[in-house]
Amino acid sequence: MDRYTPLRARTIALVGLMGVGKSSVGRRLANALDLPFKDADHEIEAAAGRTIPEIFAEMGEPAFREGERRVIARLLDDPPHVLATGGGAFMNDETRRLIKEKAVSVWLKADLDILARRVSRKDTRPLVSGKDPMTVLTELAEKRYPVYGQADLVVETGDTAHHVAVDQILRALSAHLQDPPQ
Numbered sequence: 258m259d260r261y262t263p264l265r266a267r268t269i270a271l272v273g274l275m276g277v278g279k280s281s282v283g284r285r286l287a288n289a290l291d292l293p294f295k296d297a298d299h300e301i302e303a304a305a306g307r308t309i310p311e312i313f314a315e316m317g318e319p320a321f322r323e324g325e326r327r328v329i330a331r332l333l334d335d336p337p338h339v340l341a342t343g344g345g346a347f348m349n350d351e352t353r354r355l356i357k358e359k360a361v362s363v364w365l366k367a368d369l370d371i372l373a374r375r376v377s378r379k380d381t382r383p384l385v386s387g388k389d390p391m392t393v394l395t396e397l398a399e400k401r402y403p404v405y406g407q408a409d410l411v412v413e414t415g416d417t418a419h420h421v422a423v424d425q426i427l428r429a430l431s432a433h434l435q436d437p438p439q
Contacts, residue, residue: 261290263434264427268333268360270340272347272408274397276375277365279341282414282422287339289423296341300328309343310386326352333359344397348404357409361433363426364408369394371416409433 269286271279280296287294298309301324305312312321326349332340333355340360346352347362356362373390405411410429414422 260431261427264290264430265292265337268335268337268340269426269430270333270342270356270360270362271365272342272356272362272405273344273365273367274369274372274394274401275344276372276394277367278414278419278422279344279365282365282419282426283339283341285419285423286426289427290339293336293338294341295332295335295338297325297329297332297346298341298343300332301325301343304328322349325349330355344401347408348401353404353407357407361410361430362408363429364405364411365414365422365426366405366411367414367416369398 269290269292271283271286273279280298283296284294301312301321302308304327305324307315309321312324322345325343325346329340329342329346329352332338342352342356347356369391372394376394377390410426410433412422412425412429414425417425
């Protein structure tokens with residue numbers, strides 16, 4: 258048994274705003290733990306047969322959120338893995354309840370100016386398409402941070418290299434599992 262064995266017992270669900278690194282850090286975390294990696298957004302696209310921007314444009318955000326809820330519920334029934342959720346997934350009461358029940362949730366958090374810089378590099382994010390990223394992220398943070406705060410762990414990633422963020426998550430998970438909240 259290696260030092261990471263206890264961390265492999267449950268799915269690790271990464272939550273947080275867009276651009277914080279849930280997918281890129283999640284892949285590396287899964288590799289470090291020798292666990293499968295699953296990206297909820299990719300799974301949603303595969304299930305819907307279209308991209309997330311297409312789902313938003315053709316069906317609207319409520320339909321996307323319903324599909325997201327169903328896909329994450331299915332993924333949480335799989336054996337332990339690292340799961341990168343979409344930024345809004347944890348806002349759904351049912352999804353949040355399932356994550357609490359079946360996974361360890363980790364809120365990845367970084368300063369909004371860092372996130373704004375990151376998300377402005379891609380045009381694949383429907384919530385910021387044609388808008389000022391900082392304004393959108395500020396509004397999302399006001400709504401989402403109180404809910405993200407319900408995650409089991411909070412890891413401030415800052416503007417660090419991915420391997421540093423992975424190390425921070427591994428330390429937080431180890432501490433959490435050794436001294437879980439009552």
